[in-house]
Amino acid sequence: MSLSKLQVTLANVQSQLKMEKVFALAEDTRIKTLEDMVIKVGYDPVNINAAEELVKKKNLDIEALRK
Numbered sequence: 001m002s003l004s005k006l007q008v009t010l011a012n013v014q015s016q017l018k019m020e021k022v023f024a025l026a027e028d029t030r031i032k033t034l035e036d037m038v039i040k041v042g043y044d045p046v047n048i049n050a051a052e053e054l055v056k057k058k059n060l061d062i063e064a065l066r067k
Contacts, residue, residue: 030061 037053 026064030057033057 034054034057037050037057
């Protein structure tokens with residue numbers, strides 16, 4: 001393998017690693033936000049408002065990931 005191919009491969013691996021770190025941070029942030037929401041509204045399976053708020057947050061997260 002030539003030096004230029006190795007440099008391109010290294011650059012690609014570095015870019016992929018950066019993206020994985022960003023996705024991991026975003027996932028940690030989403031989990032923390034959802035945990036905060038559950039703590040805020042309390043855990044009550046019959047609480048419709050809490051369930052709707054969690055579904056809205058989930059849908060926003062899915063839309064953000066699709067972009």
